[in-house]
Amino acid sequence: MADDERDDEPRSRRGLLGLLRGIPDLVRRLIHDEIRSAREEIAARLRAAAVGLGLTAAGAVLLLFGIGQLVGAGAEALHLLLPRWLADLIVGGALAVVAAILLLLGVRLLRRGVPPVPAETLASVKDDVRAATGRGLAEHADDDADDR
Known part of the structure; x- marks a missing residue:
């Protein structure tokens, strides 16, 4: 059994070393996912802004075409x-x-x-940083409420 214990120790050390070596890859993937999430959120906000811009332009164009007709007919x-x-x-x-x-x-x-700030992604990054630094999520629930 003494030989088995010696074999287990290097395996557990290799496992720990393997975990430690995997941290940079995990951090890289986390950063990549957060960047992708931020891009998606910004794109969604820009699409909403485009709709608002379209409605504004449509309102202005209709106003220009309708002014002559409405003013003339209404005034008459x-x-x-x-x-x-x-x-x-x-x-x-009235116009x-x-x-x-x-x-x-x-x-x-x-x-x-506008501005297209990815608020949800920023909150997720804050949570990730808290988790990585060991501060936890529950301890800072009040901070999140203050931020909003």
């Missing part, structure tokens, strides 16, 4: 009841309100995606 209709200047003022004000609503909606959607 109101001119039957009111003086021309008042009819033009009412129609122009300005609709345009402002469309532009505000577009700007709000743009702000959701």
